[in-house]
Amino acid sequence: xxxxxxxxxxxxxxxxxxxxxxxxxxxxxxxxxxxxxxxxxxxxxxxxxxxxxxxxxxxxxxxxxxxxxxxxxxxxxxxxxxxxxxxxxxxxxxxxxxxxxxxxxxxxxxxxxxxxxxxxxxxxxxxxxxxxxxxxxxxxxxxxxxxxxxxxxxxxxxxxxxxxxxxxxxxxxxxxxxxxxxxxxxxxxxxxxxxxxxxxxxxxxxxxxxxxxxxxxxxxxxxxxxxxxxxxxxxxxxxxxxxxxxxxxxxxxxxx
Amino acid sequence: xxxxxxxxxxxxxxxxxxxxxxxxxxxxxxxxxxxxxxxxxxxxxxxxxxxxxxxxxxxxxxxxxxxxxxxxxxxxxxxxxxxxxxxxxxxxxxxxxxxxxxxxxxxxxxxxxxxxxxxxxxxxxxxxxxxxxxxxxxxxxxxxxxxxxxxxxxxxxxxxxxxxxxxxxxxxxxxxxxxxxxxxxxxxxxxxxxxxxxxxxxxxxxxxxxxxxxxxx
Numbered sequence: 001x002x003x004x005x006x007x008x009x010x011x012x013x014x015x016x017x018x019x020x021x022x023x024x025x026x027x028x029x030x031x032x033x034x035x036x037x038x039x040x041x042x043x044x045x046x047x048x049x050x051x052x053x054x055x056x057x058x059x060x061x062x063x064x065x066x067x068x069x070x071x072x073x074x075x076x077x078x079x080x081x082x083x084x085x086x087x088x089x090x091x092x093x094x095x096x097x098x099x100x101x102x103x104x105x106x107x108x109x110x111x112x113x114x115x116x117x118x119x120x121x122x123x124x125x126x127x128x129x130x131x132x133x134x135x136x137x138x139x140x141x142x143x144x145x146x147x148x149x150x151x152x153x154x155x156x157x158x159x160x161x162x163x164x165x166x167x168x169x170x171x172x173x174x175x176x177x178x179x180x181x182x183x184x185x186x187x188x189x190x191x192x193x194x195x196x197x198x199x200x201x202x203x204x205x206x207x208x209x210x211x212x213x214x215x216x217x218x219x220x221x222x223x224x225x226x227x228x229x230x231x232x233x234x235x236x237x238x239x240x241x242x243x244x245x246x247x248x249x250x251x252x253x254x255x256x
Numbered sequence: 257x258x259x260x261x262x263x264x265x266x267x268x269x270x271x272x273x274x275x276x277x278x279x280x281x282x283x284x285x286x287x288x289x290x291x292x293x294x295x296x297x298x299x300x301x302x303x304x305x306x307x308x309x310x311x312x313x314x315x316x317x318x319x320x321x322x323x324x325x326x327x328x329x330x331x332x333x334x335x336x337x338x339x340x341x342x343x344x345x346x347x348x349x350x351x352x353x354x355x356x357x358x359x360x361x362x363x364x365x366x367x368x369x370x371x372x373x374x375x376x377x378x379x380x381x382x383x384x385x386x387x388x389x390x391x392x393x394x395x396x397x398x399x400x401x402x403x404x405x406x407x408x409x410x411x412x413x414x415x416x417x418x419x420x421x422x423x424x425x426x427x428x429x430x431x432x433x434x435x436x437x438x439x440x441x442x443x444x445x446x447x448x449x450x451x452x453x454x455x456x457x458x459x460x461x462x463x464x465x466x467x468x469x470x471x472x473x
Contacts, residue, residue: 211331211333212331215333239333239334240333240334240337240338240470241334241470241471242334248334248335249258251333251334252260252332252333252334252335252336253260253261253262253265254258254259254260254261255258255259255260255261
């Protein structure tokens with residue numbers, strides 16, 4: 001596909017095995033910088049597995065084996081000797097279910113910068129937490145209760161807290177695995193608006209089961225089916241005139 | 257033809273198409289009858305045609321409401337979305353064609369009778385071409401046929417040329433016989449209505465191609 005901007009992530013022949021079972025089959029996909037890319041497909045198609053390859057989350061699963069290469073800014077993240085922890089500081093992740101730490105709102109956001117040694121003083125940390133909460137569109141709602149537990153927030157607010165936590169360590173990429181599936185339509189709308197805003201500064205890859213959400217938030221969409229990347233293209237083209245019949249059948253809900 | 261997992265979704269899309277075809281056939285009958293009264297003037301028939309436009313208008317509203325409901329319920333994408341979009345567009349075009357047919361009848365009510373010295377039937381011939389091309393456009397929608405749809409714009413070029421000929425012919429008639437200037441002027445208005453139906457038939461055929469190819473032509 002032709003997109004004018006720079007490619008941030010390039011996956012080359014990525015295959016993933018869970019034991020003997022092949023979950024992904026030689027995926028080649030380019031993800032443009034500071035754009036939103038949606039990964040869609042039926043359950044078990046490999047889209048979340050692919051997402052987890054991008055920050056080497058699959059390394060934590062014993063029976064999981066990854067073949068192939070992923071380049072971020074031309075650097076292979078599967079290169080020997082690369083520290084996955086440092087990699088994950090560059091690539092933030094937001095999960096389906098909001099998962100704030102059992103700490104205060106402030107500490108949830110401050111945790112990453114502290115352990116990665118990003119800040120040098122208390123003032124710097126305060127500014128960074130405030131700035132991250134602002135970027136996540138949550139600051140005004142929580143500014144008077146930063147010492148309250150993160151878990152005291154509503155589901156939508158918790159998810160934005162998780163986004164604030166992810167962006168506090170200044171990542172380059174944010175991965176989102178169905179970030180709105182546990183949220184009501186209003187909280188979803190707030191997150192979607194936030195995604196638009198975040199895409200100005202971050203490269204975002206989002207897994208979603210909602211076609212409409214993919215159509216609303218992303219510029220590029222990739223359709224996965226049974227471990228294969230069937231089609232990737234501009235979102236508007238995928239949802240209006242997909243090239244592959246499998247894509248059309250999936251997005252329109254057809255069988256036979 | 258693949259079916260939707262939710263079978264009532266197929267039912268909705270089929271209902272929409274059936275309603276649109278029903279409207280299309282009503283419009284076709286209106287055009288046909290309007291053309292007939294330009295050849296043999298029949299005032300009661302012309303009044304009937306004018307009245308017949310109400311049913312067409314009502315169907316347009318019905319289709320619009322049904323399409324809106326389907327959009328809300330199904331949140332369609334790709335070819336399903338195009339089907340609904342073109343239903344809305346084509347129903348609006350059909351409503352306008354219906355107006356043109358009613359306008360033809362209105363002109364006939366205005367002239368009341370045909371002067372004895374008005375000898376040409378060129379406008380009736382124009383009408384025959386127009387109704388034939390409209391039927392082609394409607395068939396292309398019915399049969400999802402790009403092949404038929406592609407013929408419609410070509411035929412419209414002929415219609416436009418015949419319209420020009422009618423226009424020149426009537427100028428001559430009026431220059432030669434001042435007594436039928438009033439009648440001929442009304443007939444020229446009718447020719448213009450028919451020419452517009454030709455243009456709108458072309459638009460229908462373009463919508464059919466958009467539905468099939470996903471590209472606006």
